[in-house]
Structure formats: structure tokens, C-alpha cells
Amino acid sequence: MFGxxxxxxxxxxxxxxxxxxxxxxxxxESGGFPGDLVEIGNYCGKSTVVIGECLKQxxxxxxxxxxxxxxxxxxxxxxxxxxxxxxxxxxxxNEYVIITEETSEEFSKKWDGPIKLLFIDGDHxxxxxxxxxxxxxxxxxxxxxxxxxxxxxxxxxxxxxxLDKDKWGFQEQVGSLTIWRNRVR
Ligand SMILES: C[S@@+](CC[C@H](N)C(=O)[O-])C[C@H]1O[C@@H](n2cnc3c(N)ncnc32)[C@H](O)[C@@H]1O
Numbered sequence: 001m002f003g004x005x006x007x008x009x010x011x012x013x014x015x016x017x018x019x020x021x022x023x024x025x026x027x028x029e030s031g032g033f034p035g036d037l038v039e040i041g042n043y044c045g046k047s048t049v050v051i052g053e054c055l056k057q058x059x060x061x062x063x064x065x066x067x068x069x070x071x072x073x074x075x076x077x078x079x080x081x082x083x084x085x086x087x088x089x090x091x092x093x094n095e096y097v098i099i100t101e102e103t104s105e106e107f108s109k110k111w112d113g114p115i116k117l118l119f120i121d122g123d124h125x126x127x128x129x130x131x132x133x134x135x136x137x138x139x140x141x142x143x144x145x146x147x148x149x150x151x152x153x154x155x156x157x158x159x160x161x162x163l164d165k166d167k168w169g170f171q172e173q174v175g176s177l178t179i180w181r182n183r184v185r
Contacts, residue, residue, distance in 0.1 A: 003057055004050055011087055012078060013046030015149065015177075020050045022174040026117055026145045027054040030061070035114030035141050039065040040104045040132055041122035043076075044083035047149070051119070052093035061116060063097045066107045104128075108135040115139045121149040129159035137168075142185045145171075151178040 004020050015023075027037065037055075042048045042065045051063050069081040081101065088094055100107050104122050118140050120132050129148070140146055146168065150156050153176075160178065171179040 004053060005091070008046060008049055011046040011049060012044040012076075012080075012083065015046045015050070016175050019149070019175045019177040020047070022172065022177055022179065023047060023050050023119065023147060024054050026147065026179060027051055027059050030116040030145060031059055033116040033141050033144055035116040035139075035144065036061045037063045037117040037119070038111070038115050038136065038139075039063060039119045039121070040067075040136070041120070042067040042084055042099065043080045044078065045087040047119060047121060048084065048097055048099075049087055049091050049093065051117075052088070052097045053091060055096035056091075056093060064107075064111075065097055065099045066102060066104055067099070067122070068103045068106075069101060104132050104135065111139065113139070114141045115144060116141055117145045117147070119147045119149070124150055124153055124155050126155035126158045129156050130162065133159060133163065137182075140182045142182055144182050146180045146182070148178050148180075150176050152176045 004024055037051060039048060048065050088097055118136050137146055148156055148160055151160055167184045168180040169183045171181050
């Protein structure tokens, strides 16, 4: 359990090993819940590999990972889609991860299933995070997880501050990752 290959350190991205372990723990603890896992924003696949590795090692569900990869070359000077595909191959995760090259908005219109773990790490502006929450959070099952990376950043922090705290119970902060749990049936 919680086995994360230390080689994920070599994948481009911002996730620390401690944050990766915290994500992994949530994936394992969502084992008995209905639904799948959804990730908004994958870049080169660091968090995708972390979640995918848990699924490969026996945690239940499929990860749907959404990112249009429009900014890759422009913003970060990296062909993030190619690196993502290479990383999924390298870690043998294609059976466990479905990538979709769309925006969160586009993909949310097609999605109507339950979600046991939602990881929001896409566009970090207040408007985008707020809209991601509105689009996706209602699909998270009772006791399911909602995680935000870079949750100390202005736009992300602002959107999180407006979460319905009767529904979303704060669980933990690890680095810039905050972890919330749906406590409403
Ligand atoms: C901070 S990076 C994600 C990092 C990744 N989770 C990791 O662990 O390395 C943010 C990503 O969000 C993507 N993104 C930007 N706008 C988006 C949107 N509307 N829907 C989905 N992804 C988006 C960008 O293309 C970028 O790759």
C-alpha cells in the first residue's frame, strides 16, 4: 500500500513526494466507494502517475485525466502531452488511466457518473477553480475526496474559502495540497 516509485521525482511538475503520498493515501482509502477518479490538469503526468500507480497496485477505479495541453509549449516550453503519454507508457498505466485532451468544461458536459476522488489542479484563476468546483463537486460521492493543489495561491485559496463547509469537511493540508471530504449523503 502507498507504494510510490521514487522515480516520480524525475517527472516535471510541482508535486512534492509528501503531497504525492497524501494523494495516494486518499486513493487507497476510497477503495470501497462507488465511482471513478477524475483529475483536472495533468501537465506531464506527475500526479497522474501517482494515482495511476495506486490503481495498478490494486486500488479500485479508473482515473479520467483531463487537460487540453494548450499551454504546454507556450507557457512552460515543454511538450507536456508527449511527456504525459511517455510517462503513462513508462509506468505501464494505460489500462488504468484515460486521458482526455479537452478542457474541464468540455469534459464535464459528457460526464454524469459518480466520482470517488476529484483532484483539481488545472487553471488556477479564481473563476476557473470556482467553476471547476461548481461543475464537478456535486458528483463526488458521500465520503469521497476533493483535493486541490496550489491551494495557497490567491485564486485557488479564494475559491476554496467559498466551499460549503457544511458539506465539505477539511481533512488535511500537506504542502500546498488541501484535502476535503464530502460529509453529506
Ligand atoms: C499545474 S499544471 C498540472 C500539474 C499536474 N497535476 C502535476 O502533478 O504535475 C496545470 C495544468 O492544467 C491545465 N489546464 C489549464 N486549463 C485547463 C482547463 N480549463 N481544463 C483542464 N486543464 C487545464 C494546463 O494545461 C496544465 O497542464
